[in-house]
Amino acid sequence: MNTLLQLATSPGLVAFRRGLASIAFTVLLGGSTAIADPLFASSSIALTASPAETGQALGTVAVAARMKRLETLDGFHRVALEGWARAGADRVLFALPGKRILVAQISKNHLQALEQTGETVDPDTGIAWNRMRIEGWIPQAATAPELDPLWTAAWDLFAKRCTVCHQRRVPEHYTANQWRSLVKVMGPRTGLPKADQMLILAFLQHHASDTIDQGSDVGDGLDTNTGR
Numbered sequence: 001m002n003t004l005l006q007l008a009t010s011p012g013l014v015a016f017r018r019g020l021a022s023i024a025f026t027v028l029l030g031g032s033t034a035i036a037d038p039l040f041a042s043s044s045i046a047l048t049a050s051p052a053e054t055g056q057a058l059g060t061v062a063v064a065a066r067m068k069r070l071e072t073l074d075g076f077h078r079v080a081l082e083g084w085a086r087a088g089a090d091r092v093l094f095a096l097p098g099k100r101i102l103v104a105q106i107s108k109n110h111l112q113a114l115e116q117t118g119e120t121v122d123p124d125t126g127i128a129w130n131r132m133r134i135e136g137w138i139p140q141a142a143t144a145p146e147l148d149p150l151w152t153a154a155w156d157l158f159a160k161r162c163t164v165c166h167q168r169r170v171p172e173h174y175t176a177n178q179w180r181s182l183v184k185v186m187g188p189r190t191g192l193p194k195a196d197q198m199l200i201l202a203f204l205q206h207h208a209s210d211t212i213d214q215g216s217d218v219g220d221g222l223d224t225n226t227g228r
Helices: 002-006 014-024 108-113 148-161 176-190 194-206
Strands: 039-041 045-048 057-061 066-073 076-086 092-096 099-106 115-121 128-139
Touching (some): 057 128, 076 099, 099 194, 148 194
Antiparallel strands (some): 039 066, 045 128, 066 076, 076 092
16 A cells, blocks of 8 residues: 555646647637537636636546537637536536436536436436536637547556556546546545646546447557556
């Protein structure tokens, strides 16, 4: 257990996010830009009610969350994102009903900004889930047009930093919820920054045994046995 504490500091996501920001988009000053959908959050970032860093926070978007771009203005995207919330617990949105893959956490003061767009019942548990939608603004630099660069960074961290005490686990050998529990226990022991832990968790959950074939945004081309 304590060998994980001896891990070197992760290279982190700062340089990676800067690289994404420099190549992802071109801003046309004073107007909107035409950018292909969908977009994905390249880090955990605030969703605001207006296109400004000081805008009122509606909630927090999780890394790798899928969004739809509605418009772009002054370096910010107005986006719509959807997720599944357990009935009666609308503040926390997940990518799939019954799978705890975080999409966003909504401020309790802004639940009125949520719109219900669907509902379902998990056949395994009998729990009711509501599909919820919310719109807001997110910095353009905090988005990526595809998941592959995020997953490549996540795999590199996972493969190199999470094998000190045990053999590397194969993502699809565990369920999304099992990975959440495993990373919750093991992540803090690694000494990795929280942002890196959350990126690894998102990667593992989207490539888990019960999500990789269920419409989860897994990206393309990465072999989770070899990393290539």
